[in-house]
Amino acid sequence: MALIKFVDVADQDAIFEGSGWDALVVVTADLTSIAVEEVALLADHGSKVDQRVGKSVTLLFAPGIAGGRLVIAPVLKATDEYEDVRVFADAAQQGIKVAKEAGAKRPLLLVNGIADQRYKKAEAVAALACGQALWQALERREAGAADPELECIGLLSGANNASMLTAIEAGRGLARDLCGTEPERMSAPAFADYCVAAFTGSGVELSVVEDRDILERDYPLLSAVGRASFAVSRHQPRVVKLEYIGEGEIERTYLFAGKGVVYDTGGADIKVAGSMAGMSRDKGGAAAVAGLLKTISMLKPKGIRVVAELGLVRNSIGSEAFVTDEIIMSHAGQRVRIGNTDAEGRLVLADLMSQLRITAHSAVKPEMFSVATLTGHVVRCFGGYTAAVENSVAKQAQVADRMQRQAATWGEPIEVSQLRRDDFSKIIDPSGAADMLSSNNAPSSITARGHQYPAAFLIKASGLSSHGVNSALPIAYTHLDIAGSATEGHPQYGTPTATPLVGLFNYIIDSK
Ligand SMILES: [Zn+2]
Structure with a gap:
């Protein structure tokens, strides 16, 4: 590297x-x-x-x-x-x-x-x-x-601060390598292998889920996205799990779900009119989270635990492809009707978050994040800036406000968006047959609240609805949509930025 x-x-x-x-x-x-x-x-x-x-x-x-x-x-x-x-x-x-x-x-x-x-x-x-x-x-x-x-x-x-900056830059280098690379070189298995090599001897515990039965049991929505990709062994999905445990008594736990769609054809709702080019960069969230763990593994901050799940999947199209109208049970037990197969990132994240939710049950002061190049809407809305969307618990703890202050100082400014009741209305399945609907069937960029309402989906589909402010175990959760900030320059082939790695790292260090 x-x-x-x-x-x-x-x-x-x-x-x-x-x-x-x-x-x-x-x-x-x-x-x-x-x-x-x-x-x-x-x-x-x-x-x-x-x-x-x-x-x-x-x-x-x-x-x-x-x-x-x-x-x-x-x-x-x-x-x-x-x-x-x-x-x-x-x-x-x-x-x-x-x-x-x-x-x-x-x-x-x-x-x-x-x-x-x-x-x-x-x-x-x-x-x-x-x-x-x-x-x-x-x-x-x-x-x-x-x-x-x-x-x-x-x-x-x-x-x-040279050693700190070297560690941040090493994390960013890893994130850029993972995000910016073409879909065969950085297929899901290759992404997992690259992580294995990057974390060997780092002190970060890493495991890779690759067995189809386990993927379908533990990550059913992710496996639906990857269903057409199982036919090609080198395109099959992977989930990479990473865990860092700092020295001393653990005072806080940070849980990250990273979207790693290594190539997004849109699936059966195929991307047309030239909108598919550049979709090898739909893995910037997983890449940034891997990079963050790399930085943390080099600086070894005490008293924190960091757990990450990276969902690596190719949204292929073929005779096995999942289609709209299907109803698929999420890991958290929500029956999800598929509204559009190109809204696949939220499906990948929901199961990762459900796994992290279970980890959070026994964790000290858990705080959860999803990081994803999720919507065209966020780009339409904010241009090249990251959007943060909080659940009620994170909002009460002012997570996004604190993160916004840190990130601005470090040159990675973010916008804070509000989750509202309308966002939950958008994920109701009109037929009543399913518990929820994954999305409407239009590009997010022409959908009102197109980057906010996916957070409502993620909260419900992952089971985080049971961890609100009035629950027995409130879990702060913040969704970061980096579709506009993960790369800079050329619209399809610009340079990966590793955003929001720097802001997140400093947020963690500052909160500690
Ligand atoms: Zn998509």
Whole structure:
């Protein structure tokens, strides 16, 4: 696995020639406020020769500076009141790309901060943005076609958070590899194998469910989605279970269900008119959860337990395919009428959540999440932002509000959506024959409340309805729809972002 390594650099003299570093990337909103005098002079001189310096990313020939390379990456619009910390990410990404293209192998990153609450994590966000910019697709790496990787990135901030950022970046790298890869290389069995390799020796307990009888017994809705895929052995579904138990007395338990639809044809409600391309990225939720566990396994936070179930399935089409109108019993005992076979993600998640619900019965302070590229509606509604939808228990505990604050600081902003009574009305089976209906039969993007009401489905189909605020065992549950945020750039083939890994990790660490 490709890995970006960050190194804390305490000695400010590292910026000079002969230190072993070979470029200095300065991320700054203002040339005049660069604290290191030699660098400020070079930048000032550079701006007199080339008026682009300070306005767009530039490489200055800088004798005396490490590698002779000074990259000035200006932070634009930092004082704009509607901007957020991602302005530092944007600048750092451009800066590190120029350093790499110039031939640097060991660049230093100097982030010139601004006294503004919005930017208190600017250095960390800039560093992680470098990781995002430098990631290269797994297929390209495996074909031997990748650019040489950087050896490491030196961090001059003095914050001493290089090991934390390296662990976050390792998790994000794993998540990108799992999410961004084409459907044969990252079929369900291959996804499971990739996880096995990634977690060997990590201290995370991992098991893979692959037996069809067990899948159909424990994950009946997921197995219905995968029914047409059983005919092809390399496409058969898998469930990957992960568990991390921190040292010391466990004070909190976090439970994650990740949607890993490795390819979504839509099933019998097939995706038409070119809307199928890019559907190998319908596994971003499972990928992000796997990545989160990777980060946690490296940093080993004490006092928490993290349990995850990843539902890996190909929504194939064929003579065995499940179809609309079928009524299938969920693991939690709800008879679900299928409204649209392209609304398969909620079916995959519901059984994973039912299993996690059982785990939660005996867990200390359980808190549950589902992470999924679930709906086109969330993209229509919020663009490239994650939506959080809470159950009553999570709302009372202000889970989404706290998560929103954390995520914004770390450059992964989320929107909080409300679950309302209308959402439960939408999952009533009109015939009365089944306990519930999985969805309407129209694209979510043209359905009112198209990303909120699936949370109502998930709560009822998974049995979480019995764990509301007035129950004997309330379970906080938050659904995260990342259909708009799991990738960036090109609509079908953009770069996976590993969202919401960074926000979730910091939420967990902050809540502890
Ligand atoms: Zn679908």
